[in-house]
Amino acid sequence: MSTTETTADAAHAEHPHGIWEPPSPVRRLQLLHSARSIAIVGASNKPQRASHFVATYLLSSSSYRVHFINPRLDEILGQPVYPSLAELPEVPDIVDIFRRPEDVPGIVEEAAEVGAQTIWMQLGIRNPEAAQLARDRGMEAVQDRCVKIEHARFHGGLNLAGFNTGVISAKRQRLDG
Amino acid sequence: MSEREFGFRTRALHAGTVPDAVHGTRAVPIHQSTSFVFKDTDDAANLFALQKYGSIYSRIGNPTVNALEERLASLEGGIGAVATASGMSAEFLVFAALCGTGDHIVASSKLYGGTVTQLDVTLRRFGIETTFVDTTDPEAFRAALQENTKVVYTETVANPSSDVADLRGLADVAHEHGVPLVVDATLTTPYLLRPIEHGADIVVHSVTKFLGGHGTTLGGVVVEAGTFPWDNGKFPSMTEPVPSYGDLSWWGNFGEYGFLTKLRSEQLRDVGPSLSPQAAFQLMQGIETLPQRMGEHVANAQRIAEWLESDERISYVNYAGLPSHPDHERAREVLPLGAGSVFSFGVTGGREVGARFIEALQLASHLANVGDVRTLVLHPGSTTHQQLTEEQMAAAGIPDDLIRISVGLEDVDDVLWDLDQALDAALAATAATEQTEEAR
Numbered sequence: 001m002s003t004t005e006t007t008a009d010a011a012h013a014e015h016p017h018g019i020w021e022p023p024s025p026v027r028r029l030q031l032l033h034s035a036r037s038i039a040i041v042g043a044s045n046k047p048q049r050a051s052h053f054v055a056t057y058l059l060s061s062s063s064y065r066v067h068f069i070n071p072r073l074d075e076i077l078g079q080p081v082y083p084s085l086a087e088l089p090e091v092p093d094i095v096d097i098f099r100r101p102e103d104v105p106g107i108v109e110e111a112a113e114v115g116a117q118t119i120w121m122q123l124g125i126r127n128p129e130a131a132q133l134a135r136d137r138g139m140e141a142v143q144d145r146c147v148k149i150e151h152a153r154f155h156g157g158l159n160l161a162g163f164n165t166g167v168i169s170a171k172r173q174r175l176d177g
Numbered sequence: 178m179s180e181r182e183f184g185f186r187t188r189a190l191h192a193g194t195v196p197d198a199v200h201g202t203r204a205v206p207i208h209q210s211t212s213f214v215f216k217d218t219d220d221a222a223n224l225f226a227l228q229k230y231g232s233i234y235s236r237i238g239n240p241t242v243n244a245l246e247e248r249l250a251s252l253e254g255g256i257g258a259v260a261t262a263s264g265m266s267a268e269f270l271v272f273a274a275l276c277g278t279g280d281h282i283v284a285s286s287k288l289y290g291g292t293v294t295q296l297d298v299t300l301r302r303f304g305i306e307t308t309f310v311d312t313t314d315p316e317a318f319r320a321a322l323q324e325n326t327k328v329v330y331t332e333t334v335a336n337p338s339s340d341v342a343d344l345r346g347l348a349d350v351a352h353e354h355g356v357p358l359v360v361d362a363t364l365t366t367p368y369l370l371r372p373i374e375h376g377a378d379i380v381v382h383s384v385t386k387f388l389g390g391h392g393t394t395l396g397g398v399v400v401e402a403g404t405f406p407w408d409n410g411k412f413p414s415m416t417e418p419v420p421s422y423g424d425l426s427w428w429g430n431f432g433e434y435g436f437l438t439k440l441r442s443e444q445l446r447d448v449g450p451s452l453s454p455q456a457a458f459q460l461m462q463g464i465e466t467l468p469q470r471m472g473e474h475v476a477n478a479q480r481i482a483e484w485l486e487s488d489e490r491i492s493y494v495n496y497a498g499l500p501s502h503p504d505h506e507r508a509r510e511v512l513p514l515g516a517g518s519v520f521s522f523g524v525t526g527g528r529e530v531g532a533r534f535i536e537a538l539q540l541a542s543h544l545a546n547v548g549d550v551r552t553l554v555l556h557p558g559s560t561t562h563q564q565l566t567e568e569q570m571a572a573a574g575i576p577d578d579l580i581r582i583s584v585g586l587e588d589v590d591d592v593l594w595d596l597d598q599a600l601d602a603a604l605a606a607t608a609a610t611e612q613t614e615e616a617r
Contacts, residue, residue, distance in 0.1 A: 056228035157230030162246035163257035
């Protein structure tokens with residue numbers, strides 16, 4: 001019993017905001033609804049790259065203010081590209097990451113410094129330690145999910161591709177953008 | 178929105194049909210339009226490049242058809258679905274997406290006759306070979322695998338032998354070889370059996386049958402689990418650049434959503450067997466009552482199978498719901514609610530008595546379909562399976578005296594009355610003929 005308490009106390013000291021767990025569909029929806037701006041880190045100007053699909057979707061099918069981060073590019077889809085989160089004109093609510101898993105902890109620290117709310121690792125990118133780091137810095141964290149798919153899940157787009165949204169509701173379809 | 182996991186009956190009514198944003202339409206609207214207006218040229222370009230979601234042209238997708246697709250994906254527990262004009266075209270799209278000239282399929286020999294000919298005639302002519310396996314033993318499927326095998330294929334419950342597939346065993350065999358298990362679950366429907374829960378990767382249906390239920394409308398569907406590793410090296414078309422879509426990669430860009438995106442954006446585009454919105458609407462009316470109907474279908478089937486088995490005018494009954502069937506134990510395990518309502522039996526006296534029996538029925542309809550709300554009967558040897566050779570008939574488990582029944586939702590006592598009077602009539606007519614022949 002005392003061992004358990006000690007472990008729990010230690011865990012609390014180390015993880016003041018709790019142990020990270022993958023957010024449920026409802027929590028993901030809340031994170032998307034509470035955000036107004038998204039920064040895409042590792043954004044590409046190549047149309048076949050996943051980040052370009054997400055950027056095109058968010059610009060055309062959502063009301064988010066979308067920002068691009070890539071130190072090697074100047075412009076994507078007619079918008080300026082910034083070298084780092086710190087140089088954005090506003091604090092992004094969601095930091096959407098298209099980088100290798102080992103690069104994520106550094107981005108989490110940057111995101112915490114500028115005051116972002118949510119770290120979002122894209123489909124195929126997993127780093128639970130980085131997700132825990134985000135929790136410890138007071139942020140929410142999502143891994144291995146696509147912002148485009150999750151937004152479309154709750155706003156009608158995924159249904160128009162024949163996919164299972166899991167949404168059961170007698171309320172009118174919510175639109176955005 | 179809450180965290181609740183909604184039940185099967187709720188999803189049969191609600192999945193895929195959130196009321197629309199503008200009018201709040203409660204029933205699914207029929208979007209009877211071939212095409213959909215773009216917002217502007219950027220919108221058009223983004224839609225064609227798959228960079229955003231939306232409707233373009235009803236061959237690729239239509240909002241009414243999409244509603245049906247999501248509902249069936251939800252009921253099967255899949256990631257999504259692509260609806261097609263018929264069950265046969267659903268199968269064809271899967272084979273066409275996964276196989277090319279020089280590839281190979283391992284399939285159960287006890288398949289619907291149309292599936293056998295699609296594999297054995299049409300796909301073989303395209304250079305795709307199929308080995309048919311005449312048992313439910315997964316080891317026999319394993320023995321038939323080749324380096325170029327791309328698909329393992331079975332039905333859940335065979336028609337009309339009522340053999341029950343060992344889905345878990347077949348999934349293990351397929352996965353150890355790096356290929357998907359594709360299952361035709363038409364006769365069981367997701368109410369009785371969800372193959373994805375037993376390891377299947379892709380489920381196909383003739384929605385025409387129990388799902389639609391009313392015998393009015395043709396349709397098919399492909400549901401995918403979304404868990405198969407399409408980047409395992411066996412399926413280069415899933416990972417290589419796709420020139421017609423700006424060199425994207427189905428797996429690289431869409432991950433677990435990649436297979437169905439390819440099926441829709443490439444196979445429906447190129448082959449074209451799309452479901453019409455009117456048909457999707459009609460099929461959804463049926464799906465809404467699937468749980469209630471299937472419960473009655475299997476209760477009536479069990480009662481009729483037991484009645485037939487205890488009648489001396491009947492020589493055999495093939496129904497996995499009966500302890501006498503070799504797969505009865507497996508049926509109890511994977512089909513706890515019932516083994517479907519399509520099964521077969523033979524009338525003592527053989528083929529001629531069987532034919533007279535069918536002609537003497539008043540209530541049961543003699544036609545080539547299953548899964549209607551009405552009771553249907555058929556003599557496969559002279560109809561659906563007529564184009565099969567004797568060897569294929571034997572491999573499919575179809576003696577020439579076999580009669581298939583698809584038990585409907587009539588008062589079960591009325592169906593029993595009909596079977597009883599038709600058996601009497603058939604035997605009396607046969608006895609009379611024999612007396613006439615003896616008198617000569």
